[in-house]
Structures are given as C-alpha cells and as structure tokens.
Amino acid sequence: MKDKPEIYNQDVVHHYQNPHNKGKLSDPDFSVTEENPKCGDRVTLQIKLDGAEISEVKFHGHGCVLSIGAASILTQMIQGLNVREALELTFDDLVENMGNPAKMRKDCASLSLNALKKALSGW
Amino acid sequence: MLNVKDVKKDFPVLKNRDVVYLDNAATTLTPDSVIQSLKNYYQNLGTSVHRGIYQLANETTEKYERARKKVADFVGSDSPREIVFTKNCTEGINIIAYSLHHWPEMEGKILVTEMDHHSNILPWRFMANGSEKFQLEYVDVTKEGRLDLEDYKSKLSPDTVAVGVPGISNVVGTVNPIKEMTDLAHERDALVVMDGAQWLPHRKFDISEYKVDFLTFSAHKMLGPTGLGVLYGKEDLLCRMPPPFGGGEMVLKVDRRKVKWNDPPQKFEPGTPPIAQIIAFGASVDYLNELGISEVNEHVDRLAQRAVNKLSEIPYVDIYGPKEGESRGGLVSFNVEGVHPHDLATALDSLDNIAIRAGLHCAQPLHEVMELNSSARASFYVYNAPEDVDRFIDAIKEAKKILGGADER
Numbered sequence: 001m002k003d004k005p006e007i008y009n010q011d012v013v014h015h016y017q018n019p020h021n022k023g024k025l026s027d028p029d030f031s032v033t034e035e036n037p038k039c040g041d042r043v044t045l046q047i048k049l050d051g052a053e054i055s056e057v058k059f060h061g062h063g064c065v066l067s068i069g070a071a072s073i074l075t076q077m078i079q080g081l082n083v084r085e086a087l088e089l090t091f092d093d094l095v096e097n098m099g100n101p102a103k104m105r106k107d108c109a110s111l112s113l114n115a116l117k118k119a120l121s122g123w
Numbered sequence: 124m125l126n127v128k129d130v131k132k133d134f135p136v137l138k139n140r141d142v143v144y145l146d147n148a149a150t151t152l153t154p155d156s157v158i159q160s161l162k163n164y165y166q167n168l169g170t171s172v173h174r175g176i177y178q179l180a181n182e183t184t185e186k187y188e189r190a191r192k193k194v195a196d197f198v199g200s201d202s203p204r205e206i207v208f209t210k211n212c213t214e215g216i217n218i219i220a221y222s223l224h225h226w227p228e229m230e231g232k233i234l235v236t237e238m239d240h241h242s243n244i245l246p247w248r249f250m251a252n253g254s255e256k257f258q259l260e261y262v263d264v265t266k267e268g269r270l271d272l273e274d275y276k277s278k279l280s281p282d283t284v285a286v287g288v289p290g291i292s293n294v295v296g297t298v299n300p301i302k303e304m305t306d307l308a309h310e311r312d313a314l315v316v317m318d319g320a321q322w323l324p325h326r327k328f329d330i331s332e333y334k335v336d337f338l339t340f341s342a343h344k345m346l347g348p349t350g351l352g353v354l355y356g357k358e359d360l361l362c363r364m365p366p367p368f369g370g371g372e373m374v375l376k377v378d379r380r381k382v383k384w385n386d387p388p389q390k391f392e393p394g395t396p397p398i399a400q401i402i403a404f405g406a407s408v409d410y411l412n413e414l415g416i417s418e419v420n421e422h423v424d425r426l427a428q429r430a431v432n433k434l435s436e437i438p439y440v441d442i443y444g445p446k447e448g449e450s451r452g453g454l455v456s457f458n459v460e461g462v463h464p465h466d467l468a469t470a471l472d473s474l475d476n477i478a479i480r481a482g483l484h485c486a487q488p489l490h491e492v493m494e495l496n497s498s499a500r501a502s503f504y505v506y507n508a509p510e511d512v513d514r515f516i517d518a519i520k521e522a523k524k525i526l527g528g529a530d531e532r
C-alpha cells in the first residue's frame with residue numbers, strides 16, 4: 001500500500017464528517033432535490049431569501065464525501081450572497097475548495113450546485 | 124488449476140499499468156492474442172465480408188465465419204446460423220423484445236425479475252408501454268438475493284409470452300436455476316430469454332442442457348473486443364421472427380413493394396458488421412478454451428469465495444447475496460458501514476491502485492428491493508490472484524480508518 005496518500009482534501013472530509021447547515025428550514029422560499037441516478041446520491045437544498053439576499057440555507061440528504069462535503073461547503077459560500085452572485089458561481093469556484101478528486105467525480109461534487117441553480121432560476 | 128503468473132503475462136495492460144483490476148463484471152482486459160488478431164485484420168485482411176469476389180475478401184469471410192462457428196461451439200449450438208452478432212448484450216435483448224412485440228401471435232405477459240440489469244428490463248418496458256400487447260411483471264427476489272421460485276411459478280400464467288432472467292446477477296452474484304425455470308416456462312409455452320452477460324465469461328454453458336430459447340452476452344466481458352455482443356436464438360424462432368432493422372445483406376429479394384428476408388443470422392445483421400472484432404472474438408474463445416472453462420470457473424469462484432469469507436470476518440462490512448457454494452458467481456457486492464461506496468472506490472484506487480465498481484450497477488430495482496442507496500462490487504477473473512483479494516481486504520480496512528466514523532447520513 002502507498003504511504004499516506006491523500007484520498008480527499010482534508011477540509012472536504014471534515015465537512016463530510018461535520019457538515020455545516022445540515023437540516024431543514026421550516027418555511028423555505030425554495031426547496032430543490034437533486035439526485036444522481038448512477039449512484040443514488042440525493043441532496044435537497046433549501047433557501048430562504050430576504051429581498052434578493054440569501055438569508056438562510058440548509059441541506060439534507062445522503063451521499064458520498066464529495067456530494068455531502070460539497071453541499072456543506074456550498075451552503076457556506078452562498079450564505080449572505082444575493083441571488084445574482086449565487087447564480088454566477090461556477091463548478092470551478094466550488095472545486096477550488098475541494099481538491100482534485102472532485103473534478104474526477106463531477107456528478108457527485110456538483111449535485112448541490114445543480115440544486116442551487118435550479119432553485120434560483122425560478123426567482 | 125490456472126497458473127495466474129503465466130496468465131498475467133498475456134495481458135499487456137497488466138504490464139503497462141500498475142493496477143489490481145477487480146471490475147471484471149463491467150469489462151475484462153484483453154490478451155495479446157486478441158490484440159494480435161485485431162491488428163492482423165487491419166494489417167493483412169482489411170476487406171469486407173460476403174460481398175467480395177476476390178481472394179482477400181474470401182479469406183476475410185472465411186475467418187469471420189470460422190469465428191461464428193467457434194462461438195456456436197462455445198455455447199453448445201450445432202448450427203452457426205443460431206449465432207447473431209450484435210453491438211453488445213443490451214442490443215441483443217432489444218432485438219428480441221422488438222421482434223416478439225412485432226410478431227402478431229405474441230400477446231400477453233412478459234416476466235422479468237427484480238434482479239435483472241436495466242438492459243433486460245427497459246427493452247421490455249419500452250414495448251409494454253402504451254401497448255395492449257405486452258404486460259410486464261416482476262418475479263420477486265428474497266432478502267437473501269435469490270429468486271422467489273414460488274412467486275415465479277404463481278406469476279407464470281398460461282398467457283406468458285416470455286421470461287427474461289439473468290443467468291447470474293451482476294449485483295448479488297446469484298446463479299439462477301435456469302434449467303428448472305426453463306422447464307417450467309416451456310410447460311406453459313413461454314419463451315425464455317437468458318441474459319448471459321455474467322455467466323458466459325466463466326461458467327460452462329451448453330444449450331442442450333439449459334434449453335433456453337434466447338441467450339445474449341457481450342464479448343468485452345470475456346476477453347473480447349468492445350463493440351460486440353452475441354444473440355443466440357433457436358433457429359426456427361430466428362427464421363420466423365420479424366427483424367427490427369433493415370439494410371444491406373439482410374434480404375434475399377427486394378422490389379419496390381415486397382421484401383424476402385435473408386436466412387438467419389444475416390436477417391438480423393444488416394449492414395457491414397464489426398469484422399475485426401468478430402474475428403478477434405474467435406481468438407478470445409480460443410484463449411478461454413485453452414485455459415479450460417471449468418478451470419476458469421473454479422479459479423474465479425475460489426477468488427470470490429475468498430473475498431466473501433474475508434469480508435464476512437470484518438464486523439463493519441455487509442455482504443449481499445448468497446454467502447457461499449454453488450449458487451454464487453465470481454463477484455461480491457457489499458457495503459462498508461460509514462463509508463459511501465463511491466468514497467470506498469476512490470480510496471482503494473488512491474491507496475493501492477485497486478479498481479472496483481461502486482453505485483447502482485445498472486440494477487436500480489434490485490437496490491430498491493434490498494433497500495440500499497448503492498453498493499460496492501469486486502469481481503474477479505483469470506488474471507487475478509489470491510493476493511489481489513488480500514490487498515483488496517487490507518485496503519478496505521485502511522479506508523475505513525481514514526474515512527469511517529462519520530455518522531449515518
């Protein structure tokens with residue numbers, strides 16, 4: 001076996017093990033569920049707006065380190081952004097915080113980002 | 124017994140890449156002799172089949188038809204006319220479903236199983252949807268991952284047109300009782316379509332023993348080239364079935380209104396076939412025959428059993444499907460508590476270049492029945508050694524140390 005290879009960026013693993021903003025909002029303005037049919041992962045993203053600003057965000061679901069880690073990271077990234085700024089976020093912005101395997105497994109890592117785009121496209 | 128050291132030398136990928144390849148149920152690696160056969164076609168033959176009047180085309184045609192004969196022999200058919208070449212196993216099942224659906228007398232129930240691969244479910248569903256002709260039903264799978272034969276018997280009604288069943292499940296590895304199921308189906312005049320994708324690579328199959336009406340499999344899962352599959356059909360059925368695709372070489376006579384189909388297999392093979400791949404698949408069959416299919420079977424089963432035994436000793440691992448014996452094929456699906464299968468696959472790859480499969484394995488209904496979001500799968504073949512299983516087990520333990528411990532999500 002190789003000596004201590006880094007499987008995932010340690011921050012991502014930390015987010016997976018201690019996810020931020022995990023849970024449900026009682027009265028969300030938007031709630032979108034995205035699923036990856038190849039592996040069964042599922043993430044629901046819920047957003048509450050104050051005017052055009054994202055005032056509250058939570059997610060729940062099940063999945064791998066990348067899909068759950070990304071969801072946790074993403075909720076932190078978008079908290080307090082206005083809708084236009086959130087819509088401009090790209091996959092590369094997210095990957096910057098996640099390291100290389102995220103790129104290899106784009107389907108996993110982009111689950112919550114896709115939910116975000118779908119949710120806000122209805123704004 | 125197989126000499127794995129010698130076998131390994133025949134596989135260039137294993138020399139060129141540092142990999143413990145345990146994703147054989149998806150696709151197998153290619154031996155030198157098959158690569159040489161592909162190369163030989165492009166370097167020394169290069170022509171089409173059946174149409175040329177010249178020497179070179181005759182030689183290609185002869186090699187091409189010899190490969191068909193090898194495949195017929197491999198499944199125990201005495202007529203190469205029963206061997207139709209397709210794009211893959213999936214296409215074979217689509218051809219059968221379409222054909223039966225367009226055959227006027229065929230009307231009634233189609234039975235498939237909850238453990239079928241999507242490729243033996245969706246073609247039937249496409250035909251059943253929006254049509255009165257076919258109604259689709261599923262045979263139940265037990266918690267242990269076996270077919271519920273009582274359920275099968277009760278659903279096998281006199282109006283059943285066809286039964287679709289995997290010889291071996293690509294998820295739980297169950298070897299299904301094909302002979303018994305076929306006898307029961309034939310008592311009610313139902314046809315049996317066996318998905319042989321996971322059977323043919325490492326288990327002896329003889330049509331005179333199992334008596335299924337149709338059998339499909341993929342070359343790339345048994346040392347052959349990609350882009351090629353086989354549809355075996357009983358000759359009288361192939362003669363009477365309407366073909367789904369039209370084109371060159373599949374007709375004897377065409378005027379502007381009427382056509383007279385060619386005989387099988389050409390009737391189902393319109394257009395120019397994958398010639399190089401078919402000839403090279405003959406070399407794959409030769410290779411398997413030289414190793415001996417019962418030796419292959421024994422070797423692969425022993426590796427799978429070793430994996431099952433070692434995984435069973437790990438308290439945080441759940442294994443799916445029958446635990447041992449005759450009824451298990453050469454693969455094992457499982458989950459590691461607290462580690463998502465995708466993460467496990469990534470971890471095994473990073474830790475020790477071990478390639479396994481993770482996800483739903485194109486068998487979502489089965490995962491639904493087993494109440495699983497997904498699973499990890501290791502599958503074995505001729506070039507895998509017992510040490511590969513051991514490295515796989517060690518890497519699982521290491522991955523659990525690094526990634527485990529997260530609460531259930």
Ligand SMILES: Cc1ncc(COP(=O)(O)O)c(C=O)c1O
Pocket residue numbers: 148149211212213214240242243289291292293318320321341485
């Ligand atoms: C049981 C089973 N049936 C069908 C298939 C489909 O094979 P292919 O993708 O080569 O058509 C597979 C493999 O993926 C399989 O495991």
